[in-house]
Amino acid sequence: MHETFELIERLRRAERRAVMATLVRTVGTTPRKEGTKMFVGEHGDVFGSVTIGGCVDGRVLEHSAEILAGSSPRLLEMQLGDEEAWEIGLTCGGAVDVFVEPLTDELIAIYDRARVEWDAGRTVALTTILSGEGAGTRQLIEQDVPATSRTEGNVYIEVLRPPPTLLIFGGGAVSIPLVSFAKATGFRTIVVDGRPRFANRERFPDADDVRVGIASEIARELRINATTAVVLVAHDYKIDVPVLKRALDTDAPYIGLLGSRRRGAAILQMLRDEGVSEEQLVRVRVPIGLDLGGDTPAEIALSIASEVVAVMHGRTGAALSAA
Amino acid sequence: MSNASPYGEVIQEHFRHPRNYGSLDAPDVRHEGFNPFCGDRVRIELSVEANAITAARFAGDLCMIAKAASSLLTGMLEGLSLDEVATVDERRLLDAMQTEIRPARMQCVRLPLETLKTGVEMWRNR
Numbered sequence: 001m002h003e004t005f006e007l008i009e010r011l012r013r014a015e016r017r018a019v020m021a022t023l024v025r026t027v028g029t030t031p032r033k034e035g036t037k038m039f040v041g042e043h044g045d046v047f048g049s050v051t052i053g054g055c056v057d058g059r060v061l062e063h064s065a066e067i068l069a070g071s072s073p074r075l076l077e078m079q080l081g082d083e084e085a086w087e088i089g090l091t092c093g094g095a096v097d098v099f100v101e102p103l104t105d106e107l108i109a110i111y112d113r114a115r116v117e118w119d120a121g122r123t124v125a126l127t128t129i130l131s132g133e134g135a136g137t138r139q140l141i142e143q144d145v146p147a148t149s150r151t152e153g154n155v156y157i158e159v160l161r162p163p164p165t166l167l168i169f170g171g172g173a174v175s176i177p178l179v180s181f182a183k184a185t186g187f188r189t190i191v192v193d194g195r196p197r198f199a200n201r202e203r204f205p206d207a208d209d210v211r212v213g214i215a216s217e218i219a220r221e222l223r224i225n226a227t228t229a230v231v232l233v234a235h236d237y238k239i240d241v242p243v244l245k246r247a248l249d250t251d252a253p254y255i256g257l258l259g260s261r262r263r264g265a266a267i268l269q270m271l272r273d274e275g276v277s278e279e280q281l282v283r284v285r286v287p288i289g290l291d292l293g294g295d296t297p298a299e300i301a302l303s304i305a306s307e308v309v310a311v312m313h314g315r316t317g318a319a320l321s322a323a
Numbered sequence: 324m325s326n327a328s329p330y331g332e333v334i335q336e337h338f339r340h341p342r343n344y345g346s347l348d349a350p351d352v353r354h355e356g357f358n359p360f361c362g363d364r365v366r367i368e369l370s371v372e373a374n375a376i377t378a379a380r381f382a383g384d385l386c387m388i389a390k391a392a393s394s395l396l397t398g399m400l401e402g403l404s405l406d407e408v409a410t411v412d413e414r415r416l417l418d419a420m421q422t423e424i425r426p427a428r429m430q431c432v433r434l435p436l437e438t439l440k441t442g443v444e445m446w447r448n449r
Binding site: 196197217 | 339363364
């Protein structure tokens with residue numbers, strides 16, 4: 001689930017009064033981007049963070065008590081000195097704007113409306129007036145949604161894009177931690193296997209969907225698009241070949257196959273024999289995952305999840321320190 | 324896998340070019356079976372008129388032997404009465420495969436056969 005929806009749901013379940021703080025504008029290089037949220041509960045408990053710690057979060061906490069006590073929503077415009085900027089990752093002095101408001105029933109209701117669309121796989125946006133008359137007023141936008149969240153003048157546009165999907169073919173030992181890692185990093189997860197003893201809710205309680213059946217048919221039924229990562233960990237040619245063929249017929253940005261280089265070459269040859277072009281075959285990542293070392297199911301899953309995240313963000317997965 | 328099959332030419336041919344692969348528009352019999360260990364999964368579909376099979380199809384994610392067995396099996400069914408389905412047995416399938424199958428892989432041969440017979444029985448008892 002989207003982090004914002006998840007945090008709102010937690011607070012709703014806990015029946016807590018809370019303040020919602022949203023990072024609406026940054027100048028300079030920041031570790032977190034526009035749209036990041038922090039919630040401060042009435043007992044001072046904190047969920048999320050608008051930066052990754054440091055003075056900005058502290059200032060939000062300072063203002064939260066007043067907002068909870070009944071003050072109007074407010075825009076905190078923070079000019080940062082070099083020292084403060086360094087603390088939150090800016091390379092030199094910059095500015096961040098954080099909009100702080102009470103988490104009202106009205107606010108929750110509009111996020112609920114946005115979530116219905118988001119759950120259905122549609123990208124939506126919420127506009128928020130940041131200051132002056134009507135500060136805090138929101139509107140749901142379903143058409144002509146911009147690519148990213150940003151502030152335009154006095155209006156913050158929060159883009160809520162449906163999560164990427166991780167399709168996992170094979171319900172073996174690697175898939176269990178892989179679902180956990182994928183969920184934690186914001187993926188919708190679907191596990192497919194032909195064997196009910198492998199693909200079931202006891203083994204995959206956190207998966208969004210668990211499907212048992214003819215995997216190649218399920219692969220054709222599922223929507224696979226530019227936000228879908230396809231991982232094959234069945235380690236079985238009868239699954240790998242037809243599912244890869246289907247995946248290569250889509251614009252899935254990540255297609256990974258568990259197996260050695262030798263096994264991978266054999267599977268690719270079978271696809272070649274079935275008429276799949278070389279241009280398509282180079283999209284298959286085999287052996288799957290980043291070179292993290294380790295050979296336990298969790299370590300392999302982490303290696304796969306890391307590569308998936310890197311590819312979905314257009315990165316290589318190389319160490320930041322080596323860059 | 325692109326070179327000669329260890330199971331002989333008939334199995335390789337039916338694996339690479341399976342007969343009757345696909346689905347029927349409105350099958351009378353439709354049953355899915357699977358091997359809980361290896362994950363082979365097959366669906367057999369039949370059209371039945373006047374107690375006789377007029378068309379047979381199969382689909383699934385199957386190993387080389389199971390796919391060849393399904394292909395050969397469905398090729399034997401057209402024109403058979405439902406009673407005659409009982410006469411199609413392992414031996415007949417193995418003869419059609421023209422090769423020896425190790426005991427450990429016999430379940431690959433049996434899977435489509437058992438799926439067919441269960442499907443027919445369920446349809447008759449519907």
